[in-house]
Amino acid sequence: MGENTAEGLRGIRAGNTSICTVGAEGHGLHYRGYAIEDLAENSCFEEVAYLLMKGELPTQNQLDGWCEQLQTHRRLPGLVEDILRRLPADAHPMDVLRTGVSAMGIAEPEPGLEGGFETAVRLLGALPSMLGTWYWGSRGKDVPSGDGIEGFAAYVMLMVKDDTPSDLECRLMDASLILYAEHEFNASTFTSRVCASTLADFYACIVGAIGTLSGALHGGANEKAMALIQQFKDPEDAARGVREMLAQRKLIMGFGHGVYRVRDPRNAIIKGWAKKVSEDRNDLRLFEISEAVEQVMWDEKRLFANLDFYSATAYHMAGIDTPLFTPIFVLSRTSGWAAHVIEQRADNKLIRPLANYIGPEQRTYLSIEDR
Ligand SMILES: CC(C)(COP(=O)(O)OP(=O)(O)OC[C@H]1O[C@@H](n2cnc3c(N)ncnc32)[C@H](O)[C@@H]1OP(=O)(O)O)[C@@H](O)C(=O)NCCC(=O)NCCS
Structure with missing residues (x-):
């Protein structure tokens, strides 16, 4: 840089x-x-x-x-x-x-x-x-x-x-x-x-x-989070699977944030809703898998769930298709x-930053026959 x-x-x-x-x-x-x-x-x-x-x-x-x-x-x-x-x-x-x-x-x-x-x-x-x-x-x-x-x-x-x-x-x-x-x-x-x-x-x-x-690094993370939790059959499987993914240095979608350093304040709220909707359906399987993923991410990486993670569980349990x-x-x-x-x-001003140039120094143009 x-x-x-x-x-x-x-x-x-x-x-x-x-x-x-x-x-x-x-x-x-x-x-x-x-x-x-x-x-x-x-x-x-x-x-x-x-x-x-x-x-x-x-x-x-x-x-x-x-x-x-x-x-x-x-x-x-x-x-x-x-x-x-x-x-x-x-x-x-x-x-x-x-x-x-x-x-x-x-x-x-x-x-x-x-x-x-x-x-x-x-x-x-x-x-x-x-x-x-x-x-x-x-x-x-x-x-x-x-x-x-x-x-x-x-x-x-x-x-x-x-x-x-x-x-x-x-x-x-x-x-x-x-x-x-x-x-x-x-x-x-x-x-x-x-x-x-x-x-x-x-x-x-x-x-x-x-x-x-x-x-996927922005809004698309909620769809990817769904794909992640759906591949696990129970919380133990999820914990094992996520540890393996972390060992392979894979990104776990729905975790981490570019600005928040301690927690995403939206997580507790959407997590509460994910639980309520799951309880209403009398089906806590995905919610418990999500909690297992959340726990491993905290234990292993000190990374917290962002809004996209439990949105996935909540929307899915409310009967909404992932896409x-x-x-x-x-x-x-x-x-x-x-x-x-x-x-x-x-209060407009054209947004126009500068770039730090890292390309080649000045070069002489060669005609196409000479390249
Ligand atoms: C959101 C995101 C892009 C922020 O990136 P960032 O600002 O570069 O994050 P950080 O600087 O805090 O990353 C610190 C470390 O944690 C790792 N990390 C961050 N998020 C991670 C995740 N979700 N899964 C695994 N590792 C993660 C980074 O790779 C980095 O590791 P390194 O130091 O070994 O390179 C990133 O956390 C991410 O890709 N999350 C998944 C996508 C997602 O959920 N997006 C929705 C955001 S609301």
Whole structure:
């Protein structure tokens, strides 16, 4: 590494934000000053999205109006619906959402770059329908109407789950959407800000962010965590298997973090939900396997579970297919991305760092016959 460079930009403060703090005292998470524990316990996703995007918690009237807007925006433009219906059933749903958002940018272009709030609300409302249109439509089934379903989380569950979701499953979804909503300058959010800083439109920022989130080191970790725990038959098998993987220096998905050093505060909350949903199903096998993995990772590496680890168990036990895990993360994180795009635009400076050059010294150009 050369002078003034940091691998992966670790430890570099790349800008100002008033949206979120991550890792204060090694483990804290606050959205606009509110602790994640308070929000997950007392709030709902719509309220948190409003807080992130507007800066303050809504009054009851404001919340009612906001929820109504989100419900109205479930409707998709014809062009977007047509495109989504043509996508194959074996497409990855992250690619489906990336395509749907891109198509929205053509069907309903952003009117101007002032703020972006209206476009953000429009997209946030439409995203669950995009996922549902593909999920149900690609299997030749009718998309459930959602009439009479008011809450965002309940509507998401309707879009991603084959049988009728229980009240407990909807509450799990609501909590997980709150936990996933925002996380400061993580890779996908930073992507959205870089994109916004060039004065690209809102949809471009979100398309870029979805692409970044899809990777296994970021949002894709919840799907990989599921694949990991599903391969073990019981907690003993899991403990043995994970020790072997660590001996082979393999990465265990759903553990560790680029910023938190002590623990991920979201873990205790989602773990509680994973347990509740498993108990409700009277099936604690996967939960106990997950706990065994968590214990070995702590004993052997002092690495803690991040949000993605128990999200996998919780979503699986709520009857959600694994490929839909990261797309659900998108439905939530769009609120955080939107808040950052709006913040970037309000005080914009093109994000353009320098590179530390490590290539060859100056060379003389050789004509092609002489090489
Ligand atoms: C998130 C992540 C990319 C952070 O990486 P990072 O900032 O480089 O992590 P650290 O610097 O704390 O890593 C310290 C050591 O622990 C190891 N480590 C970190 N996470 C690990 C994991 N999940 N499994 C096994 N070893 C891990 C690193 O390889 C490193 O070992 P080394 O010093 O021998 O090279 C990394 O922990 C990871 O890949 N986790 C799995 C993917 C995941 O869950 N992503 C979702 C994040 S919310």
